[in-house]
Amino acid sequence: MDEQTFIRAAQKGDGAAFNQLVRGYQHQVYRTAYRVLGDAASAQDATQDAFIAAYKHIRAFRGGSFKAWLLRIVTNACYDQLRVKQRRPSASLDAMLLDPDNPAPGLERAASESPQDFAERQELGATIQRGLAILPHDQRMTLALVDIEGLSYDEAADALSTNVGTVKSRLSRARAALRDFLVQQQELLPARYRLNSEKV
Amino acid sequence: MVERNNSANTHAGVEARLSEYLDHRLAAHEHARIEQHLRECAECRASYESLRWTIALVKQAPAPALPRAFTLPVPTVAQRAARPSLAFGFAQFATVLATLLLLAVIGVDLITQFGGGTIASAPSVAKQFAAPATAPAAPTTAARDQAAEAAKPAQAPKPAEPTKPAAPTAAPKPTMAPQPTAVPPAAALPAPMSVLPTPTAPRTVVGALPETTETKGATDTTTAKSSSATPAFRAGLAITATATLPAPTATLAPTSTATSVPPTATALTSLTIVAQARAEATRAPAPTQVPPATAQPLVTPLRVIEVGLLILVVFFGATVVMLWRRK
Ligand SMILES: [Zn+2]
Numbered sequence: 001m002d003e004q005t006f007i008r009a010a011q012k013g014d015g016a017a018f019n020q021l022v023r024g025y026q027h028q029v030y031r032t033a034y035r036v037l038g039d040a041a042s043a044q045d046a047t048q049d050a051f052i053a054a055y056k057h058i059r060a061f062r063g064g065s066f067k068a069w070l071l072r073i074v075t076n077a078c079y080d081q082l083r084v085k086q087r088r089p090s091a092s093l094d095a096m097l098l099d100p101d102n103p104a105p106g107l108e109r110a111a112s113e114s115p116q117d118f119a120e121r122q123e124l125g126a127t128i129q130r131g132l133a134i135l136p137h138d139q140r141m142t143l144a145l146v147d148i149e150g151l152s153y154d155e156a157a158d159a160l161s162t163n164v165g166t167v168k169s170r171l172s173r174a175r176a177a178l179r180d181f182l183v184q185q186q187e188l189l190p191a192r193y194r195l196n197s198e199k200v
Numbered sequence: 201m202v203e204r205n206n207s208a209n210t211h212a213g214v215e216a217r218l219s220e221y222l223d224h225r226l227a228a229h230e231h232a233r234i235e236q237h238l239r240e241c242a243e244c245r246a247s248y249e250s251l252r253w254t255i256a257l258v259k260q261a262p263a264p265a266l267p268r269a270f271t272l273p274v275p276t277v278a279q280r281a282a283r284p285s286l287a288f289g290f291a292q293f294a295t296v297l298a299t300l301l302l303l304a305v306i307g308v309d310l311i312t313q314f315g316g317g318t319i320a321s322a323p324s325v326a327k328q329f330a331a332p333a334t335a336p337a338a339p340t341t342a343a344r345d346q347a348a349e350a351a352k353p354a355q356a357p358k359p360a361e362p363t364k365p366a367a368p369t370a371a372p373k374p375t376m377a378p379q380p381t382a383v384p385p386a387a388a389l390p391a392p393m394s395v396l397p398t399p400t401a402p403r404t405v406v407g408a409l410p411e412t413t414e415t416k417g418a419t420d421t422t423t424a425k426s427s428s429a430t431p432a433f434r435a436g437l438a439i440t441a442t443a444t445l446p447a448p449t450a451t452l453a454p455t456s457t458a459t460s461v462p463p464t465a466t467a468l469t470s471l472t473i474v475a476q477a478r479a480e481a482t483r484a485p486a487p488t489q490v491p492p493a494t495a496q497p498l499v500t501p502l503r504v505i506e507v508g509l510l511i512l513v514v515f516f517g518a519t520v521v522m523l524w525r526r527k
Contacts, residue, residue, distance in 0.1 A: 015274025
């Protein structure tokens with residue numbers, strides 16, 4: 001069964017078919033939420049809210065990229081979570097400023113990766129997460145969708161309910177800002193990830 | 201550089217386009233110009249390299265492991281699609297059925313109340329609801345009952361259409377003179393109402409009833425009335441009504457009716473019979489035949505039926521709305 005079949009079945013009220021779609025996209029949706037929100041608890045809330053909203057409104061899906069449609073929902077769920085976080089700034093700060101010595105649990109280790117490499121990659125992840133945290137929400141979302149989730153400009157525009165031109169400019173500014181941050185923080189990165197350690 | 205004036209080739213212009221350049225989103229000629237500039241300008245080349253490095257780092261950041269499955273505890277297709285649609289259809293049908301029955305009973309009630317006040321209509325109409333109880337349960341039995349009842353001609357001017365008195369519009373008619381033409385044999389109203397599970401009890405009661413009325417009607421009117429009222433009430437509660445069966449109305453009407461109706465009344469509807477009975481009663485009241493004491497309890501079942509039907513209408517209506525919303 002392909003995605004379209006599941007979508008049509010889900011639109012007819014088949015919860016099992018919808019859960020097949022959930023299984024196909026939950027990782028990506030959660031990852032996006034995690035990148036944007038910076039902590040596992042908020043990311044879980046946003047992901048769950050997103051899938052519930054998707055289930056409620058699946059009949060409104062009129063074709064096109066289901067992934068983009070789903071990511072638009074999770075993007076909105078992330079905005080909601082960010083609003084909650086802004087009302088509780090201390091929790092937000094704690095969550096955003098990950099301690100590199102005590103990296104967030106639940107990061108995925110590649111099968112071929114040595115524990116040492118994985119530890120270094122976790123440090124990299126923590127630094128990037130801090131860099132993302134200083135970006136404006138819109139830029140952070142755009143960069144997460146394009147550079148981490150690999151969406152095309154069109155898909156990202158769809159997911160962010162905006163146009164391709166806006167995606168281009170947000171992405172350009174987000175990349176430049178993150179680049180400036182990472183250059184500044186280079187000393188905190190494991191040697192192999194530094195800019196002049198050549199070909200990361 | 202030669203092409204400095206071209207905005208695409210100033211350092212700022214290049215810097216602004218590096219992001220798109222990296223994603224190969226630029227038009228071919230613009231891409232070529234940036235490429236050219238990057239070859240010639242170390243500053244912009246460094247910027248380009250750092251951007252590329254940034255994007256590569258972002259992609260290498262470890263992904264968070266899925267903390268749990270986000271599948272929803274939603275019903276499967278069998279539960280959601282198949283079952284509710286069945287339930288929806290049933291609830292819809294039950295709502296319509298209960299509403300029609302309620303209207304019918306209210307119509308009957310109005311007839312009883314304003315149509316002259318004779319108790320004759322009460323048992324006869326109630327019996328009309330009772331009689332069809334056989335129909336949904338077993339059509340063949342119903343046919344047999346029908347035949348059996350038809351075979352008892354002495355008493356019964358009964359092949360009347362049972363539905364007519366049920367219609368609210370029929371209410372004023374009993375007050376009029378008993379005109380056979382005034383009573384159309386319309387079987388319009390509760391014709392399709394034969395769905396709800398019918399207890400077998402009313403069926404046997406119905407089958408037995410004409411006999412009891414036959415025997416008792418000759419001897420004692422009061423017992424005949426009371427015996428007919430109870431099964432009628434019971435059957436009425438079972439909410440079973442069809443217009444298809446000829447109701448033994450006349451048999452159940454007080455003996456005054458049965459006796460006063462001429463043999464030609466076989467063709468008349470029960471309504472006419474009822475009206476006639478009323479006319480008879482008002483014209484020449486036979487005190488021994490219609491004791492007022494029995495009149496009161498005979499009306500009560502109708503009220504109970506009305507309330508019960510109203511509850512059913514509300515219940516099934518709410519179910520329909522609920523299921524419709526969930527869809
Ligand atoms: Zn330059």
